[in-house]
Structure formats: structure tokens, C-alpha cells
Amino acid sequence: MNRFNAFIICLLFYISAIAQDATLMNKGVRSTIEELKEFISLPNDAIHPKDMDQNLTWLKEKFDQRGFHTKLISTSGIPLFFAQLTNEKKDLPTILIYMHFDGQSIDRSKWNQQDPYKVVLKEKNGDQWKDLEWNVLNKEIDPEWRLYGRSTSDDKGPIVMLLNAIDMLKADGKQIPFHVKVILDGEEEKSSKPLPQAVKDNREMLEADILMINDGPVHPSNKPTLVYGCRGITSMSVTTFGPINPQHSGHFGNYAPNPGFRLFHLLGSMKDENGKVLINGYYDGIELDAVTQEVLRSVPDDIASLHERLEIHTPETVGAFYQESLQYPSLNIRGIESGWVGDKARTIVPEKATAEIDLRLVVETDGTRLKSLVKDHIRSKGYFIVDRMPTKEERMTYPLIAMVKEGSVTDAFRTDLNDPYGQWMEKVLLNTFDEDVVKIRTMGGTVPIAPFINTLGIPAVILPLVNPDNNQHSPNENLRLGQINYGLQVFYSLLSTKMN
Structure with missing residues (x-):
């Protein structure tokens, strides 16, 4: 056999392998869609425990079918779902995968479909999304088509992707070269309050070398994404007072103190005009060295598009650019209330004014300490602080x-970007998609499982799978079909590649 013929044979073999992989992947996408439709049909708002029981029954059946050993972990609320695949070789590393199966509450009147728990397939037609018949999936699948329904992306979609990737690995005769543990949360959208204690009570069962969290969207560039940390959160409510009851603004304007102005002056003293917090010690402990700055600047944020989406001219300058701004704790006014507005506005001096504040935390900042700093600042402005309505004597x-x-x-968490397990995940993504991986040091949002991570004492990396424009937590939540293909490839590659 000459070299040319040998080359042709190798090329045909390579093309055949690619075709087989594509066929397997398309089959996996279709199977994932069908199973996801079934899973979405089970309402999953955690305020209805009976609905969550149905979800747990479904999960047990599906994971059992794939050979997992499953268990329900009792908590003070909705049970946690636990599943485990154990390799015959005992001395292999263990990966623990965290996802959640509960979803945000729904307002049916805001959805562009009759039932958010009944998945609808759509394609974009101009600026609108048009319903498609399900039989179109029998032909070539358009990756831009979307599945609309509650929890398609957050977070039932990734759960079903994992299950179908397991099927694909078995069909392809692949062995998983480590132990796999899965823990699924039924109250993530309600802050996962029972989770930390449940982890403490079951620490030995949950022991692992790395925690992988499959939640949230990939970077807006649609490149493979790894997130090494997220901000924590706490909150405060601050109320200032005027007269004991609302008073006529003609009779008492210029005399009865206005609580709104008092509150505005107090809040205004906490930040400068560029958004930087002026409270002493608020940013203490945060240092961004040259290596960190390089990582932050490597994230391919499209700032022009970001500003256009937000419709803002100039951002605040807590950080010199977007990613840098997320490395600092924030102080945000999320709502203000005093008197009446709009058609109900009245000519009165209000009796009180309230600001609801949230503080996003980073690893270097303790939430309890930051709240104490805020209270110290309020005292420095001459205020006497109470934690309930003041008495007449106090007034x-x-x-x-x-x-x-x-x-x-809820604490923040962050894993070292040089962690070997994180580097393993990055290498797998790079080899699978032949694209640079977006590495995000700290994302802006909060995953309420930092106590979980801290209890286990293991590195944690978020590996998001769904599209950036998925409308999670909002009406018309959706999952791009191309992301199903992406998620299947991610799980297939990770679960068939040896760890470092």
C-alpha cells in the first residue's frame, strides 16, 4: 500500500468517526429534548412541597436507570437528592456535581405560552419567536431553535444533559475514570437554607476532590466558560423618621422634619458621585496584583454592547473596567419607599422613609463586618440606631x-485559578472545542452554597452550560438547542478524561 492510499484510508476513517460522533450527538440532543419536556412538566416551585416530591420521584427513576446508587437526604425542608457512580478502582479521584431542580415562581400572564410547565419549541422570525411543531426535530436540528418553559435553563436542562451524556458514554463503550457524586438541591431559588446543615450532617458521604457547579449562563461571547468564584450577599433596611403621622405640607412644610430628605442625605454620604463607597474600611483587604489583573482583562467583555443593553452612558468607577468592579463589595439601594407617588401623590410631609439595601460580598469581606461599618457610619452622622419602631420617649x-x-x-467563595482540578477542566474544554476558555475570577451573582463549599473544604468551579439570553428567573425562560449539544459535549468529554 502506497502512502497516498494509506492517507486516503486514514482520512475516510477519520471522516467516518466524525459522522458517527455527529450521529450520536444528534441522537443525544433529541433524547435530551424529549426527557426535558417530561421533566419540565412537573411544577417545581419549592413553596409547594408535594410538587417537589414528584420531581424527586422522577429523578430517582432516571438516575437509577443509568446505574447510579441514589438516596434522599433529609433536611429541615425539601430533601436533597444524592446519586453516586463508583468506579471499581477505589484509589481514583472523586468529582461532586451540584445542580438544582427547583425553579422560580411563575406569573402565567407574563408568559407567551399558555403553560410555562409545558415546553414549547420556537424559532426566531424577525423580532418575534414563532412556535414550531415538534415533528421538525425529525429533520436536521437548527441550533438556534429554543425550548421555552420554566427551568429549561435554570436548572433542569443541565441535569438532563448529564443523564443523556451518561447514555452516550455507555453507547460508545467509554469508562468514567473517576468516581462521580451528584447532589441536587430543591431549594436553591429559596436561598438553600437547609443545605449547609445537611452537608455538615452528611459530610463523609459528600467527600470529594472537586465540586463542579453547573448553573448559570456561559459568557456573552458564547465561548467555553469557567467561573472560579461568586460574590456573596447580605442586606439591610434603613428607615428614617419625621412626624409620628403624615402632616399637611402647607401647615408643616419647613417645620416638621422630612424623613425622605434625611434618608437621601444619609444615603448620599455613603458613596461619592462615581459610585465608590466612602464608608471607612469598606474595601479593606482587597489587593489585585498584576497576575490577577491579567486574568481579569483576558475576559472578552464587549463593553459597547453592555452599555447599549443597559442604556447607560458612563458606568460607576469602583473598578477601572467591568471585571475589576466585580472584585469589590458593592453597596446597592434596591428600593426606596416614602409617602405616595403617581396618581396617589399627596401634599404631605411623610412620617417615615425606608431604603432597602443589598451588599454584595467578596471573599476578603465579611458580611457581618460590613454591616457593622454601615451602622458605624450612620452613627457618625448623628443617628441613634434602633432595630424596631422607636418609642415616643426615644423620638x-x-x-x-x-x-x-x-x-x-451568604458568603462569597473563590477557587485559586491555578487549582489543578480547575486546570484539568480548562484543558478538557480547550481540547473539546479548540477555543480559548473564558476564565472568570469572580462573577457578580450569588450561588447560595458557599457554606456548603466551605464545610467540605474542597475547590469549587462553576461550569455554566446555557445561553446568556435564557431569561432565567423571568417570564419566557428558554434554552437554545445549540447549548444542549454544547452541554452534552462538555459532560461527555469531562466524564471520559482522566483527572490530573
Whole structure:
């Protein structure tokens, strides 16, 4: 056999292998769609425990079918679902995968379909999304088509992708070269309050070398994405006071103190005009060295598109650019209330004004400490602080009173970008998609499982799978079919590649 003929044979073999892979992947996409339609049909708002029981039954059946050993972990709320695949070789590393099967509450009147728990297939037609018949999937699948329904992307879609990737690995005769554990949360959208204690009670069962979290969207560039940390969150409510009851603004304007102005002056003293917090010590402990700056600047954010989407001219300058801004704790006014507005506006001096504040946390900042700094700042402005409505005696004694109520703290987490397991995941993504991987040091949002991560004492990396424009938490949540293909490839590659 000459070299040319040998080359042709090798080329044909390579093309045949690609065709087989494509056939297997298309079959996996179709199977994922059918199974996801079934899973979505089970309502999953955690305020209805009976609905969640149906979801747990479905999960047990599906994971059992794939050979997992499954168990329900009792908590003070909705049970956690646990599944495990154990390799015959005991001395292999263990990956723990976290996802959640609950979803945000729905307002049917806001959805462009009759039932958000009944998946609808759509394609874009101009600026609108048009319904498609399901039989179009029997032909070539358009990756831009979307599945619309609650939790298609957040977070039932990735769960079903994992299940079907397991099927594909078995069909292809692939062995998983490590132990796999899966924990699925039924109250993530309700802050996962029972999770930390449940993890403490079942720490030995959940032991692993790396925690992989499959939640959230890929970077807007649609490149493979790894997220090494997320901000935490806490909250405060600050109320200032005027007269004991609303008063006529003609009779008492210029005399009865206006709580709205008091609140605005107080809030205004907390930040400068560029958005930087002026409270002493708020940014203490945060240092961004040259290596970190290089990682932050490597994220391919399209700032012009971001500003156009937000319709803003100039951003705040806590950081010099978007990714840098996420490395600092924020102080955000999320709502203000005083008196009446709009058609109900009245000519009165209001009796009180309230601001709801949230504080996004980073690893270097403790939420309880930051709240103490905010309260110290309020005191420095002459305010007497109470944690309930002030008494008449207090009102007559102190010229300035602020009622401050504090919310609970969800910690931030961050994994070293040089962590070997994170590098393993990055290498797998790079080899699978032949694209540079977007590495995000800290994302802006909060995944309420930092206590879970800290209890287990293991590195954690978020590997998002769904499209950036998925409308998670909102009406018309959707999943791009191309992301199903992406998710299947991710799980297939990771679960068939040896760890470092």
C-alpha cells in the first residue's frame, strides 16, 4: 500500500468517526429534548412541597436507570437528592456535581405560552419567536431553535444533559475514570437554607476532590466558560423618621422634619458621585496584583454592547473596567419607599422613609463586618440606631433616629485559578472545542452554597452550560438547542478524561 492510499484510508476513517460522533450527538440532543419536556412538566416551585416530591420521584427513576446508587437526604425542608457512580478502582479521584431542580415562581400572564410547565419549541422570525411543531426535530436540528418553559435553563436542562451524556458514554463503550457524586438541591431559588446543615450532617458521604457547579449562563461571547468564584450577599433596611403621622405640607412644610430628605442625605454620604463607597474600611483587604489583573482583562467583555443593553452612558468607577468592579463589595439601594407617588401623590410631609439595601460580598469581606461599618457610619452622622419602631420617649429624646434591620449573610467563595482540578477542566474544554476558555475570577451573582463549599473544604468551579439570553428567573425562560449539544459535549468529554 502506497502512502497516498494509506492517507486516503486514514482520512475516510477519520471522516467516518466524525459522522458517527455527529450521529450520536444528534441522537443525544433529541433524547435530551424529549426527557426535558417530561421533566419540565412537573411544577417545581419549592413553596409547594408535594410538587417537589414528584420531581424527586422522577429523578430517582432516571438516575437509577443509568446505574447510579441514589438516596434522599433529609433536611429541615425539601430533601436533597444524592446519586453516586463508583468506579471499581477505589484509589481514583472523586468529582461532586451540584445542580438544582427547583425553579422560580411563575406569573402565567407574563408568559407567551399558555403553560410555562409545558415546553414549547420556537424559532426566531424577525423580532418575534414563532412556535414550531415538534415533528421538525425529525429533520436536521437548527441550533438556534429554543425550548421555552420554566427551568429549561435554570436548572433542569443541565441535569438532563448529564443523564443523556451518561447514555452516550455507555453507547460508545467509554469508562468514567473517576468516581462521580451528584447532589441536587430543591431549594436553591429559596436561598438553600437547609443545605449547609445537611452537608455538615452528611459530610463523609459528600467527600470529594472537586465540586463542579453547573448553573448559570456561559459568557456573552458564547465561548467555553469557567467561573472560579461568586460574590456573596447580605442586606439591610434603613428607615428614617419625621412626624409620628403624615402632616399637611402647607401647615408643616419647613417645620416638621422630612424623613425622605434625611434618608437621601444619609444615603448620599455613603458613596461619592462615581459610585465608590466612602464608608471607612469598606474595601479593606482587597489587593489585585498584576497576575490577577491579567486574568481579569483576558475576559472578552464587549463593553459597547453592555452599555447599549443597559442604556447607560458612563458606568460607576469602583473598578477601572467591568471585571475589576466585580472584585469589590458593592453597596446597592434596591428600593426606596416614602409617602405616595403617581396618581396617589399627596401634599404631605411623610412620617417615615425606608431604603432597602443589598451588599454584595467578596471573599476578603465579611458580611457581618460590613454591616457593622454601615451602622458605624450612620452613627457618625448623628443617628441613634434602633432595630424596631422607636418609642415616643426615644423620638422626643434623639433628634435623629434610624431603624436598621439586618438580613442573613451568604458568603462569597473563590477557587485559586491555578487549582489543578480547575486546570484539568480548562484543558478538557480547550481540547473539546479548540477555543480559548473564558476564565472568570469572580462573577457578580450569588450561588447560595458557599457554606456548603466551605464545610467540605474542597475547590469549587462553576461550569455554566446555557445561553446568556435564557431569561432565567423571568417570564419566557428558554434554552437554545445549540447549548444542549454544547452541554452534552462538555459532560461527555469531562466524564471520559482522566483527572490530573
